[in-house]
Amino acid sequence: MAELLRFRDDEPVDHPAVTVDAFGGQANAAAVRVEPGDDARALIPHLAHIRLVEVNFPAFTDGRGYSAARILREAGYTGELRAVGDVLVDQLAFMRRCGFDAFEPDQPFDDGEVRAAMSRFPHAYQPAAAGAQPIWVLRHPPANG
Amino acid sequence: MYAYDQYDQAMVDARVAEFRDQVARRLDGRLSEDQFKPLRLMNGLYLQLHAYMLRVAIPYGTLNARQMRALADIAEQYDRGYGHFTTRQNIQYNWIKLADAPDILADLARVEMHAIQTSGNCIRNISADHLAGAAADEVCDPRPYAELLRQWSSFHPEFSALPRKFKIAVIASEADRAAMRLHDIGIRMVEREGTLGAQFYVGGGMGRTPMIAPLIRDFVPVDQFITYAEACLRVYNRHGRRDNKYKARIKILVHELGADEYRRQVEEEFAHLLTLGIEPPRAELERIKAHFGPPIHAELPPLTAQAGPSDPAAFAEWRAANVLPHKLPGHVAAVISLKPIGGIPGDATAEQMRVIADCAALYSADECRVMHTQNILLPHVREADLPALYARLADAGLATANLDQVGDIIACPGLDYCSLANARSIPVAQKISQRFAASGKGAALGELKLKISGCINACGHHHAGHIGILGVDRKGTENYQLLLGGSEAEDAALGKITGPGFDEDGIVDAVETVADLYLARREAGERFLDTYRRLGMEPFKEALYG
Numbered sequence: 001m002a003e004l005l006r007f008r009d010d011e012p013v014d015h016p017a018v019t020v021d022a023f024g025g026q027a028n029a030a031a032v033r034v035e036p037g038d039d040a041r042a043l044i045p046h047l048a049h050i051r052l053v054e055v056n057f058p059a060f061t062d063g064r065g066y067s068a069a070r071i072l073r074e075a076g077y078t079g080e081l082r083a084v085g086d087v088l089v090d091q092l093a094f095m096r097r098c099g100f101d102a103f104e105p106d107q108p109f110d111d112g113e114v115r116a117a118m119s120r121f122p123h124a125y126q127p128a129a130a131g132a133q134p135i136w137v138l139r140h141p142p143a144n145g
Numbered sequence: 146m147y148a149y150d151q152y153d154q155a156m157v158d159a160r161v162a163e164f165r166d167q168v169a170r171r172l173d174g175r176l177s178e179d180q181f182k183p184l185r186l187m188n189g190l191y192l193q194l195h196a197y198m199l200r201v202a203i204p205y206g207t208l209n210a211r212q213m214r215a216l217a218d219i220a221e222q223y224d225r226g227y228g229h230f231t232t233r234q235n236i237q238y239n240w241i242k243l244a245d246a247p248d249i250l251a252d253l254a255r256v257e258m259h260a261i262q263t264s265g266n267c268i269r270n271i272s273a274d275h276l277a278g279a280a281a282d283e284v285c286d287p288r289p290y291a292e293l294l295r296q297w298s299s300f301h302p303e304f305s306a307l308p309r310k311f312k313i314a315v316i317a318s319e320a321d322r323a324a325m326r327l328h329d330i331g332i333r334m335v336e337r338e339g340t341l342g343a344q345f346y347v348g349g350g351m352g353r354t355p356m357i358a359p360l361i362r363d364f365v366p367v368d369q370f371i372t373y374a375e376a377c378l379r380v381y382n383r384h385g386r387r388d389n390k391y392k393a394r395i396k397i398l399v400h401e402l403g404a405d406e407y408r409r410q411v412e413e414e415f416a417h418l419l420t421l422g423i424e425p426p427r428a429e430l431e432r433i434k435a436h437f438g439p440p441i442h443a444e445l446p447p448l449t450a451q452a453g454p455s456d457p458a459a460f461a462e463w464r465a466a467n468v469l470p471h472k473l474p475g476h477v478a479a480v481i482s483l484k485p486i487g488g489i490p491g492d493a494t495a496e497q498m499r500v501i502a503d504c505a506a507l508y509s510a511d512e513c514r515v516m517h518t519q520n521i522l523l524p525h526v527r528e529a530d531l532p533a534l535y536a537r538l539a540d541a542g543l544a545t546a547n548l549d550q551v552g553d554i555i556a557c558p559g560l561d562y563c564s565l566a567n568a569r570s571i572p573v574a575q576k577i578s579q580r581f582a583a584s585g586k587g588a589a590l591g592e593l594k595l596k597i598s599g600c601i602n603a604c605g606h607h608h609a610g611h612i613g614i615l616g617v618d619r620k621g622t623e624n625y626q627l628l629l630g631g632s633e634a635e636d637a638a639l640g641k642i643t644g645p646g647f648d649e650d651g652i653v654d655a656v657e658t659v660a661d662l663y664l665a666r667r668e669a670g671e672r673f674l675d676t677y678r679r680l681g682m683e684p685f686k687e688a689l690y691g
Contacts, residue, residue, distance in 0.1 A: 036387075061183060061266070063306025067383050070303055074421060090167065090184055097302035116166065121159045123152055125296045127423050128303075135152045135296070136425040139432065 003108040007101040008080060013052040040068035047077045057085040066098045073099035073129035092117045099129030146207050146512055147292050147436045149257045156299065157254040160261055164188050165247035172244065189263030190246055194564050197241040200263040201253060205273035205291040206234030206515040210506035213513060215256040217498035223249055230483060230491040232555060232606055233312065234272045234515040235263060239562050261299055266307045268298035274316040274323050275516040278437060279524040281472040284336045287317040289434045290370065293425065297371050304378050308385035309393035324517055324633035326358045327351055327609060329395045330377060335364065342366050347377055347407065348399030351603035356396040357637045359404040361411065372424045376415035380407065440510030440525035460535050466546040468531065477528050481521040481538060482545040482553065486582040487575050490556045491519030500541040508534045519555055551593045551660065552578045555606050559599030559616065566599035568616025568623035573597055576653045590660055593673045609633035611674045612659065613640040614652060625652035629659065629685055630677050641682060644690055655689055662688045
């Protein structure tokens with residue numbers, strides 16, 4: 001059982017996630033698992049009652065889950081977004097910026113490495129889901145900001 | 146040229162610290178080679194046949210003298226005293242020790258340079274027209290847009306594990322000096338009714354399935370430029386093929402979907418992304434633009450004090466071959482050939498890099514450019530300084546007069562260095578260069594772009610050569626196929642294979658045979674490529690295999 005790293009305070013969902021296909025017929029399910037080939041946009045009409053989306057990374061080199069995460073956050077999803085599978089500490093910062101706020105890696109992270117990864121880059125060039133301001137906002141602060 | 150502010154500097158400094166930590170974890174075994182590989186690749190570090198190779202990013206090929214000197218120091222301190230300039234306007238060092246890599250990155254960071262995303266399945270270094278800011282035919286300087294893209298693509302959180310590598314080039318004129326349509330995205334800045342915007346060509350590339358990119362959008366307003374690029378990338382990240390490495394480039398996606406369907410998906414994503422406010426503000430573009438003003442020259446001693454060339458005839462030949470017009474009166478752009486007769490295309494020693502740095506500082510407003518043809522351009526030279534510049538270059542063995550001639554060969558590192566290669570490229574380039582130097586036909590042949598790759602990955606751009614050579618492995622021996630009729634320029638075309646391949650000496654003879662046929666059959670004003678297009682393949686085949 002892999003350890004769970006969460007960046008949110010609410011209680012984790014306690015029942016297993018269903019597949020995107022199965023979800024269509026089980027509108028009561030509050031947890032869904034997105035595989036790399038799934039279209040995350042299929043979940044958008046149901047976001048209001050989803051509390052957990054697991055995005056599976058069968059191989060860390062497959063980056064489709066990053067787009068899935070951003071698409072869900074862009075659509076207003078505020079529930080837990082958990083990266084599961086072959087998730088490595090060196091991707092943690094990118095994943096946080098795409099909107100992931102929970103991680104269930106196959107190989108548990110080292111706490112020190114997590115802290116180092118999260119604090120290494122003070123800023124980013126791009127706006128992203130985690131809310132930090134991109135460098136171009138810092139360079140050109142809004143007049144009334 | 147662009148200068149880092151505190152944010153840019155903090156970014157490369159953090160990257161040095163991160164990579165130092167990753168190397169330490171690899172060396173003590175906490176990271177497996179499989180886990181480390183994509184991390185080092187994101188930083189331009191390849192494991193080659195004999196050693197690690199480090200590829201340093203040179204954004205849109207632009208360097209100042211201080212940066213060029215730092216590259217020379219790295220060549221001396223960590224490599225064997227030389228470096229190799231590449232077709233994507235970067236530099237590679239071929240003899241690097243893993244444990245030294247973090248120190249090299251630290252040295253680079255001190256001169257506002259890095260190796261971020263110079264390999265791996267991510268957005269690579271942005272390339273651009275080497276005459277940017279100097280060309281009379283540009284509608285604007287393309288470099289501010291390349292710099293916007295550099296920042297947008299650096300550590301982009303969504304696009305760090307793409308199906309495959311991703312290359313972007315930016316130009317701003319009808320003439321294409323950057324092989325723009327042979328990139329994953331080729332961007333041409335254009336003006337329509339007084340308004341600046343960008344054409345996006347998507348899905349070009351070389352490799353084993355060469356394709357010329359189709360036009361996906363004819364006009365993207367500059368205030369939506371980054372957003373459109375993001376839409377192009379998101380469609381690719383979500384739908385590009387991941388089942389087969391050789392079908393994973395965006396050219397395959399665009400080809401399989403068709404340009405119309407790809408465009409439809411991009412437009413849909415674009416409309417969505419426009420609502421999110423991801424475009425940097427106009428003030429950021431203006432901030433970047435302010436770095437790219439007209440050239441400001443160093444104060445030089447009066448011309449009478451400067452030494453003239455000792456060999457006026459050689460100077461005249463060099464000037465005719467290697468000097469290009471400039472948009473400012475009294476200025477020219479001068480090409481420093483890294484293709485001496487019998488040399489290794491694109492290689493420069495540390496000493497030569499320092500001479501180039503000195504010349505850039507003295508004669509070119511502290512700027513030089515790496516060209517995709519593996520030469521160095523001094524973009525802003527005062528015409529009056531040419532004799533003094535030439536004298537200095539000639540002393541350093543850097544004044545070969547062969548721009549775009551048969552001796553100005555593009556070649557990949559090939560089997561001498563590369564773990565992917567099937568055949569050697571460098572010795573073939575050397576032999577061809579020597580053959581034509583001996584016969585003295587180079588100048589008579591005029592523009593004749595010859596490009597050599599040592600395997601079908603096509604790093605030597607053989608598909609786009611007027612004459613292309615592809616090295617293959619044929620039952621354990623190196624064999625070379627000959628292609629004719631390619632072009633990377635605005636008349637982009639893919640070369641066609643003439644027929645059965647040749648051995649190493651045979652391919653040198655074959656190149657001479659087709660060159661001789663051109664000399665015999667050309668009409669007034671025709672380049673080799675024009676004669677080939679008029680005559681077709683048959684007469685060339687007849688001469689080769691008849």
